[in-house]
Amino acid sequence: MSTDTPHDAREQLIELAAEFYDQFAEGDIPEMTLPTRTKSNIEYDESSQVWVYGDRTSTRSANSVRGARKLLKAIYTIDFLADQLGEDRSSTLRELYYLSESWDNEEAQFSDQDESNQLIEDLEIVSSVTREDFHMRPEESGATLMGPLELREQTRRGERVIHCQEDVGEGGYQIPNNPDTIDFLDHDAEFVLCVETGGMRDRLVENGFDEAYNVIVVHLKGQPARATRRITKRLHDELDLPVTVFTDGDPWSYRIYGSVAYGSIKSAHLSEYLATPQAEFIGIQPTDIVEYDLPTDPLSDSDINALENELEDPRFQTDYWEEQIELQLEIGKKAEQQALASRGLDFVTDTYLPERLGEMGVL
Amino acid sequence: MSTDTPHDAREQLIELAAEFYDQFAEGDIPEMTLPTRTKSNIEYDESSQVWVYGDRTSTRSANSVRGARKLLKAIYTIDFLADQLGEDRSSTLRELYYLSESWDNEEAQFSDQDESNQLIEDLEIVSSVTREDFHMRPEESGATLMGPLELREQTRRGERVIHCQEDVGEGGYQIPNNPDTIDFLDHDAEFVLCVETGGMRDRLVENGFDEAYNVIVVHLKGQPARATRRITKRLHDELDLPVTVFTDGDPWSYRIYGSVAYGSIKSAHLSEYLATPQAEFIGIQPTDIVEYDLPTDPLSDSDINALENELEDPRFQTDYWEEQIELQLEIGKKAEQQALASRGLDFVTDTYLPERLGEMGVL
Numbered sequence: 001m002s003t004d005t006p007h008d009a010r011e012q013l014i015e016l017a018a019e020f021y022d023q024f025a026e027g028d029i030p031e032m033t034l035p036t037r038t039k040s041n042i043e044y045d046e047s048s049q050v051w052v053y054g055d056r057t058s059t060r061s062a063n064s065v066r067g068a069r070k071l072l073k074a075i076y077t078i079d080f081l082a083d084q085l086g087e088d089r090s091s092t093l094r095e096l097y098y099l100s101e102s103w104d105n106e107e108a109q110f111s112d113q114d115e116s117n118q119l120i121e122d123l124e125i126v127s128s129v130t131r132e133d134f135h136m137r138p139e140e141s142g143a144t145l146m147g148p149l150e151l152r153e154q155t156r157r158g159e160r161v162i163h164c165q166e167d168v169g170e171g172g173y174q175i176p177n178n179p180d181t182i183d184f185l186d187h188d189a190e191f192v193l194c195v196e197t198g199g200m201r202d203r204l205v206e207n208g209f210d211e212a213y214n215v216i217v218v219h220l221k222g223q224p225a226r227a228t229r230r231i232t233k234r235l236h237d238e239l240d241l242p243v244t245v246f247t248d249g250d251p252w253s254y255r256i257y258g259s260v261a262y263g264s265i266k267s268a269h270l271s272e273y274l275a276t277p278q279a280e281f282i283g284i285q286p287t288d289i290v291e292y293d294l295p296t297d298p299l300s301d302s303d304i305n306a307l308e309n310e311l312e313d314p315r316f317q318t319d320y321w322e323e324q325i326e327l328q329l330e331i332g333k334k335a336e337q338q339a340l341a342s343r344g345l346d347f348v349t350d351t352y353l354p355e356r357l358g359e360m361g362v363l
Numbered sequence: 364m365s366t367d368t369p370h371d372a373r374e375q376l377i378e379l380a381a382e383f384y385d386q387f388a389e390g391d392i393p394e395m396t397l398p399t400r401t402k403s404n405i406e407y408d409e410s411s412q413v414w415v416y417g418d419r420t421s422t423r424s425a426n427s428v429r430g431a432r433k434l435l436k437a438i439y440t441i442d443f444l445a446d447q448l449g450e451d452r453s454s455t456l457r458e459l460y461y462l463s464e465s466w467d468n469e470e471a472q473f474s475d476q477d478e479s480n481q482l483i484e485d486l487e488i489v490s491s492v493t494r495e496d497f498h499m500r501p502e503e504s505g506a507t508l509m510g511p512l513e514l515r516e517q518t519r520r521g522e523r524v525i526h527c528q529e530d531v532g533e534g535g536y537q538i539p540n541n542p543d544t545i546d547f548l549d550h551d552a553e554f555v556l557c558v559e560t561g562g563m564r565d566r567l568v569e570n571g572f573d574e575a576y577n578v579i580v581v582h583l584k585g586q587p588a589r590a591t592r593r594i595t596k597r598l599h600d601e602l603d604l605p606v607t608v609f610t611d612g613d614p615w616s617y618r619i620y621g622s623v624a625y626g627s628i629k630s631a632h633l634s635e636y637l638a639t640p641q642a643e644f645i646g647i648q649p650t651d652i653v654e655y656d657l658p659t660d661p662l663s664d665s666d667i668n669a670l671e672n673e674l675e676d677p678r679f680q681t682d683y684w685e686e687q688i689e690l691q692l693e694i695g696k697k698a699e700q701q702a703l704a705s706r707g708l709d710f711v712t713d714t715y716l717p718e719r720l721g722e723m724g725v726l
Binding site: 089090091094095098099101102137138139144153155156157160162165166167169170171172173174175177181197198199202203206208211295336340341342343344345 | 452453454455457458459461462464465500501502507516518519520523525528529530531532533534535536537538539540544560561562565566569571574658699701702703704705706707708
C-alpha cells in the first residue's frame with residue numbers, strides 16, 4: 001500500500017483527478033466509488049488476520065448539489081496535496097482544514113475538521129496511498145524507542161544515523177511522524193517489547209532490560225499512534241523480530257494489544273500497512289492477577305461490558321482469550337502494569353517478564 | 364532549592380527523620396510543620412513575580428491516631444526514598460503507591476494514590492528537596508526540544524553528548540524526566556520559543572525556523588510537565604536567553620503561559636525552581652485575531668468565565684493583559700495557533716512570528 005517517493009503518491013492523486021476529467025470529457029457525470037465504511041461492511045480476514053473492508057461500495061456522484069460539492073472539495077484537496085508533494089513539504093490535518101479558508105471557491109471550503117479528516121481517509125482508500133505518503137502529519141505523535149538498533153532517518157536537514165541506545169538520552173529515540181523515512185542499518189535485538197505506560201517504559205530502561213535481553217522497547221503511550229504501529233510492523237517484517245505487547249490488565253488495554261496486532265475498525269484500509277498479526281500478548285493477564293496476588297481495582301460496569309464485547313469480537317475468538325476474559329469476569333478485578341511494584345521494583349524485570357517470555361517461547 | 368547530588372537529598376531526608384527521633388528522645392510528641400496549602404495561603408510575590416506560600420502553617424502531630432498514622436507513612440516513605448537514593452535508583456509516584464503494599468506495617472500502607480502523591484509534595488516542602496532529587500519520576504513526560512544547542516546528559520549508561528539539531532531526528536531531543544542531569548555545553552541560540560501544540564512545533568521545524576533564527580524550540584505539549592518548565596528556566600538563567608511562549612488564543616492557553624512564567628498554585632513551593640517570570644507571551648493575541656482576521660470559534664460560557672477569572676488574577680494584572688482580555692470578551696472569539704494556516708503554511712514563519720518578535724524586541 002505504501003509508495004516509495006512523494007512522486008509516486010503525487011502521480012496516484014493526479015490519476016484520480018484525471019479520472020474525473022475523463023468522465024467529464026466523455027459526457028458522464030463524475031463520480032467516485034468507495035467501500036462502504038460502516039461497521040457492517042468491515043470483516044475480519046481469517047487469512048491475513050486483520051480487519052478489511054467487505055465488498056459493498058457506495059458512490060459519490062456529482063448528480064446532486066451535495067455530491068458535486070463533495071467532489072469539488074476532493075479536487076481542491078488533491079490540488080493542495082499535489083502541490084505539497086511537488087514541493088516536498090507536509091502539513092497537519094488541522095492546517096488543511098484552516099488552509100481551505102484561503103481557497104478561492106467558498107463552496108470548496110470545509111465546514112468543520114471532521115469533514116476534511118474524512119476526505120483524507122477517503123483519498124487514502126481510493127488512491128491506495130497512505131496519509132503519511134500524502135505528507136499529512138498527525139497533531140501529536142511523541143512515542144519513543146530504546147534498544148540495540150542503529151537506524152538512518154532521512155530528515156529535511158539531511159540524513160541522521162542514530163543508535164537507539166548509544167546516541168540518545170534516557171528519553172530514547174523519538175519516532176518521527178512518518179517512520180518510512182527510516183532505514184534499519186544494524187541491530188543486536190532478539191525481540192520487540194511494546195509497553196503501554198510511560199512509568200513501565202522508564203522502569204524497563206532504568207533496570208537495563210533492553211541491554212540485558214537485547215530488546216527494542218517501544219513505548220505505546222496508551223492507544224498507539226499510526227507511526228508507532230507502523231514502526232513496530234516494520235521491525236517485525238524487515239528484521240524478523242518477534243513482537244510482544246505488555247499492557248495493563250483490563251479490557252481497554254486488550255484493545256491496545258488488538259490494535260497493534262489486528263488493526264482497528266477506523267483504519268481497516270490500512271491494516272496491511274499498520275497491523276502485526278504475529279504480535280503476542282504478554283500481560284497483565286487475569287491469570288497473573290491471581291498467580292501473583294496483584295493489587296487490583298474492581299471491574300466497573302463499563303469494564304464488564306467491554307469484556308463481554310471482546311468475547312464476541314472475532315479478534316479475541318481463541319481459547320486463550322476466552323479463558324482469560326472469562327476468568328477476569330469471574331474474579332471481577334483488573335490490575336495495572338505498575339501493580340507489579342508491590343513485589344518490589346525489580347520483580348518485573350527479574351521475575352515476571354523472564355517467566356512470561358519463557359512460557360511464550362520468546363526467551 | 365535544588366540539591367547537587369543524590370547524597371545531599373538523602374541527607375535532607377535523614378535529617379527530617381532525625382528530627383522525629385530527637386522529639387521522641389526529648390519526650391515530646393513528634394510533629395511536622397508545613398505551610399498551609401490552601402488557596403488562601405498562596406500569595407503572588409511581587410518581587411520574585413511568582414506564587415509562594417504565605418505565613419500560615421499547620422502542624423501534623425502524633426497526638427491523634429490519624430496524625431500518628433500520617434507520620435508513620437512519612438517515615439516509611441523517607442526510608443524508601445533514602446534506600447532509593449543510596450542505590451541511585453528511581454521510581455514513579457504510582458510505583459510508590461503500589462510498593463507500599465509490600466511494607467511490613469499495614470498501617471503505613473497508602474489507601475490511595477492521592478495520599479502518596481500528597482505526601483511526596485509535603486516532603487518536598489519540608490525538606491526543600493524537589494521530587495526530581497528524590498528520584499521520583501512522573502508517569503509521562505515526553506516533551507521535546509530542537510535547536511542550536513549542544514548538551515551533555517548524564518544517563519545511567521554513561522554520558523551522552525547530543526547536539527539538538529545535528530544528532531537528532533525530526534522528532535527532536537527528548538527531554539529527560541529530570542533535566543538537572545543535563546549540562547549545557549555550547550549553543551548558537553538567540554532565544555527560546557515554547558510552543559503549545561505538536562502541529563505548530565512540527566510546522567516551525569519543517570519550515571526551518573529554528574535554523575533561520577537560531578531559536579531553541581521547546582514543545583510544551585499543552586500544560587507543560589515539570590521537566591519542560593525546568594529546562595526552560597535553566598535555558599533562561601544559565602544561557603541568558605529570552606524566553607517566549609506561543610500558544611492558542613484562549614484563556615486556557617494564557618494559563619499555560621502563566622504556568623511557564625509565574626508557576627502554578629499547585630506547585631507554589633517550586634516556583635523558584637520551575638518558573639521563568641521573564642517569559643514573554645507572543646500570541647495568539649486577541650488583537651491578532653482582529654488584525655489578521657483569523658478563523659475563530661465563539662467563546663463558550665466556560666471560556667468567558669475563565670477570562671473573567673484571569674482579569675482578577677494577580678498574574679494578569681497588567682495593562683497589556685487587561686486590554687487583550689477585555690478585547691477578547693468584546694469580540695467573543697478565540698483562535699488556535701494553526702488558524703494562521705488560513706494565510707498559507709509559511710505565514711507563521713515568514714510574517715507572523717518575525718513581526719511579533721520584532722515588536723517584542725526579541726528580534
